Amino acid sequence: MASADCVVAVDVGGTSVKAAVVDARGTANAAVTVPTSRGAEQVADQVAALADELTDAVQARGPAPVALGVVTPGLVDEHSGTVLLAGNLGWRDAPMRALVEKRVDLPVAFGHDVRAGGLAEAVLGAGRDAGDHLFLAIGTGIAGAVMLGGTAYSGGGYAGEIGHIVVEPGGDACACGARGCLEATASARAIARRYALRTGERVAAAEVAARAVAGDVHAVAVWDAAVIGLAEALRVCLCVLAPELIVVGGGLATSGDQLLEPLRARLAERLTFQRVPHVVAAELGERAGCLGAGLLAWHAIGREVRP
């Protein structure tokens, strides 16, 4: 399939930019990762440079890319093509779609990294053929994608902010300014911070998970609080939208059943009349956002992706 059509897909993160070409079956090739520049103009330059680089790479073997998709974190308004606010990048009201359009000769699709990740899981991963469902990405932060009718519901950029549901009233300060948000309780950053506060030792969330299994009482307490917070937040989502499937992705999901088994149990014990959802691990890992950017690019030119 070396001569198949493809699109350029770029996932802008707080620390790195991941890019690849994605074909019409949703397969990523020629993946490349570079450190994220500062400033929206500079990142748009990076996106254009990556597009050139990938175009050169694929043109040696077949047709040039036919579109470009770019996704970013933060509050993203797909409709206006704007990053309203991205704390990790230091951006406010950055017209990202227009900045990229100015620099490339391709149709440009623009979206939110987690909603794009949710779309990728819905088309290519754990949400295949699932109908409406919820995608939850637990990494440095926590965000969700409310998958309705095959697309991620945006709410003007403000929907899916599962990480800012309060699960510990009066609890730890969250970056958003509130207290006790899920993100301040159960994100990888929060888990590492809470464990360090108890022990003075700075280790990654995955290590806290491993130590919890080994019986470290501090690790058990921190991990259990995170799982309970997640169960509380998911219970709320069940009350509002009643998804029958919840796909858990992001870095913390690599803990697999160490996370999902207690989460299923804590969630089930909190439900009364609600349907018990399937809670499953995402399948695409760190590639989800980039693949989602590729899907958005294909959709922007009216093409469906069929794996």
Added chain:
Amino acid sequence: MASADCVVAVDVGGTSVKAAVVDARGTANAAVTVPTSRGAEQVADQVAALADELTDAVQARGPAPVALGVVTPGLVDEHSGTVLLAGNLGWRDAPMRALVEKRVDLPVAFGHDVRAGGLAEAVLGAGRDAGDHLFLAIGTGIAGAVMLGGTAYSGGGYAGEIGHIVVEPGGDACACGARGCLEATASARAIARRYALRTGERVAAAEVAARAVAGDVHAVAVWDAAVIGLAEALRVCLCVLAPELIVVGGGLATSGDQLLEPLRARLAERLTFQRVPHVVAAELGERAGCLGAGLLAWHAIGREVRP
């Protein structure tokens, strides 16, 4: 317009059944209310009798009704036409649509009372031209209608259960079996119960609201807890779906600004990055469910309602 087409609309409640004919502009006429029978078969008999009565009434002046819409409380699966569970009615897995279809010679639409009420407000009331929004009905219980793309999102009958978001962890027992649900904190029944617990005096929720304004410390405490609970639950809805409009209906909404002003304030002080929604009173009052049943009937025969 005496000769205009119309539909029969029936809103089955825990204590009374409201029926009317609704024309293609969404105007209700010939309204009649009867006490609710026990048992799904008996209620289906009532619905059929009301349809006959209303048909006779309108046929004296114009064409007979062209469809029938019926709505009920509880967990309602519109897709299968079933009341999965209705505590107030004592029903479980009642095939309401089929029971009514057996008894009448009209196309039958079937739905959920609060989702139908939300639809009525969306088409004829406070949600007119609003796009996606949230309808919240606060009465004996609390339920919501998530209005997306002009219809109420059902989630197999389980969506919109805003009343069962936990707002007081470890709080009062809720009828659903959980503790601290919004419904156990802020429904008209909960407000009356909590005031009676403090004072020994049994008064309606509206009277508690009036006494709170007059400075009764017990009324102030109960009313404030209800408002805070509502603000907590709405904050959660903003995190998940980010509605820009919240329409508050149900019996408690008749308290008007006594409810909505402190609710807006309590909600605003809980928001950080989220958009502050418009929180407005419903416009159709107790007629919303019946009007919504009428809209469902019109939609079932492929007709739009234009006020």
